[in-house]
Each structure stands twice: as C-alpha cells, then as structure tokens.
Amino acid sequence: MFKWLRGGTGQATAEGGREVLSRSKRHSSALKELHRNLAREENISILDLGATSATNISLFTGKGMKVCTEDLIVASTDPDLQIKDFDGNPTYDVDRFLKDNLAFEMRSFDAVLFWDIADYLPEPLVKPVIERICSLMKPGGHLLAFFHTKDAGPNSPYSRYHIAGEDTLDVQPIPRKGSGGYYKLLRVFNNRHIENLFRDFASLKFFLARDNMREVLIIR
C-alpha cells in the first residue's frame, strides 16, 4: 500500500475523503557534496526552482547568500500556455513561458536547485528550460537534480524539498491546486537521457539513492 511513497517515514491519511500525503525525510548524498563544494565559496547566489520553501530561504539568507526562487511547475500549469498550432493541434507556448520565467538579469548563479522538476515539466519545456538554466549559471556552478527511476511508479508526487541538514531533505508532497490530487510523473529518464539533457555542462556525477531516486550533481 502506497509503496510509491518516498522515504521511510511518509504516511498517507484521508482528510475529507481526499488522500493527504505526509512529509518524509530522505538522505541525499548529492546535497552533501553540494554543501561541501559551496563551503569553499563566498558571496554565493542560489536559484531554487522548486516549490517555495521557507526553510530553504531562511537557511540560505541566514548564511548571507542571495536566493532567487521560482516555482517552475506551478508556472508551467498556466492554462494560457496551452495553445494550438497552425493545424489546430494542441501545443505549448514555450517562447511565452521563457519570456515570463527564468528571466533573471543575473547570469552568474553559483548553484541551482533543480530538484526533480524535469520529471514533471511538460515535454516541450524540458530542453529549453535546461538550456536557459545553463545560461544563467556561472562556469563551475553546481546544479542539483533528482530523477525518479522506473521503480518509483507513476504516482510519485511532486514535492517541496526542505533542506533539513547537510545531507537530509524533508520531502513534502504538494497537492495540485483545485484538483485535490497530486502532480504525477510525466516521464522517467535513464542515465543516457540525463547525459544528453545536460550535454552542454562540464560534468555529471550520479548518486543512486535507495528510494528509487537518481541524484545528479552537475557542474556547468
């Protein structure tokens, strides 16, 4: 039952007939390495592209870092982005998405927290978003990304990642506004896909976690 719940402590409860997933803790080796690498730097600027986390903002600003946040998954669900092409087929307004999002003047982020966003972004956005992120990072900057493996199952919910320690994340599933349900996995990337996706970056380091997640620390 609910075997797709990540981490060991998460639980599902029913609230008003709706399934409510509770927070769970998970270990992250990639986060630990990111912490270690960033500890050597000063005047750090971080771009957090996951759901807004008060914990993360407090943590980073408390260390004197500059933080930029933008919830890409929420932004991608804007119904105005669903358009039709010349033949009347449904398509996605990628240009408009990139005009309204990831439009930071700053192009020298030291670290980008990409979390597991690629697994939930609409397909036409995945490549352009990663190209845009690459252009926002400074050479040598770090990108932290997570990818679900096939075993995670299609119902793995999109979650907010709170940094609870140097190598610990507090994972909070986020209900989809209005629907009462959760965002579901749109795809599963394998290692080759991930390498292709980030081919403009200098290096990738994979960490295979025990909870059906593949963590990748990518250097620009």
Added chain:
Amino acid sequence: MAETPKIVDRRSDIASIGKSVVIKGELSGSEDLYLDGEVEGSIVLNGNSLTVGPNGRVRAHIKAREVIVHGKVDGNILSAQRVELRRSAAVLGDISSQRIMIEDGAYVKGSIDVQKDVKSSPAQASVPASQAAEVTK
C-alpha cells in the same frame, strides 16, 4: 448582566484602506498602513509599516520600514527592518530587507536579499508598475 467583551482591533489604530478601494498612483505617508484594497503605482512609507491584507492586491514597488504580506504583491519590496510573508502571501518581485520571515505556503518569485543595512534607493521605489517585470528580473 455580563458585559460584552470588547474586541480590540489593532487595525483601528492605524490608517486602513478597505478592500473595495482602488488606488492608482503614488501612495506615501508617515504612519502605519493596513491595505486590503488594490494599489497600482508605488508605495513609500519611510519609517513606517505596511500590512497587505488577505484581499490586498498591490502592483507597485514598496518601500517601508516593515512589510507584512497576506495578499498579493507584484513589485519589489524594500524594507529597512523586516518582511513577513504569511501563508497566503504571493510575491512576484525582489525582496530586500534586514530580516525576513516566510510562512510555509507563501509563494515567492524573485530574489531575496537579506542585508544588514538596507540602503533605501528612491529610484527603485518610484519605478512605475508597468516596468516592474523588467526591474524584478
């Protein structure tokens, strides 16, 4: 006969803009303000606090000593002391303050800069809302 307990409303002590009020232009003052209506332009409350209520819709850059947001702000927030974003808050813009408190559930799209001494920049506070997107990103 039992006396009806008095409800002390903190808002009665400060200037208040109700939820049906719409203001376009520059809003400035030298007292604390509770804003539950709509403002488009700029808000300058040097040395005072601004509370954007749950119905508040601000499309303006804000400059104040302290800013508490329950509603929506589309613009930069420059605070000399403290910014509080409550769980229902949605801010699209850059935040600069000495201290920041964000409740779980608040939405932020923009940069957050916590500085020991936030220097107020008049130019930043008076940028028209129509240019906000260019300034905030």
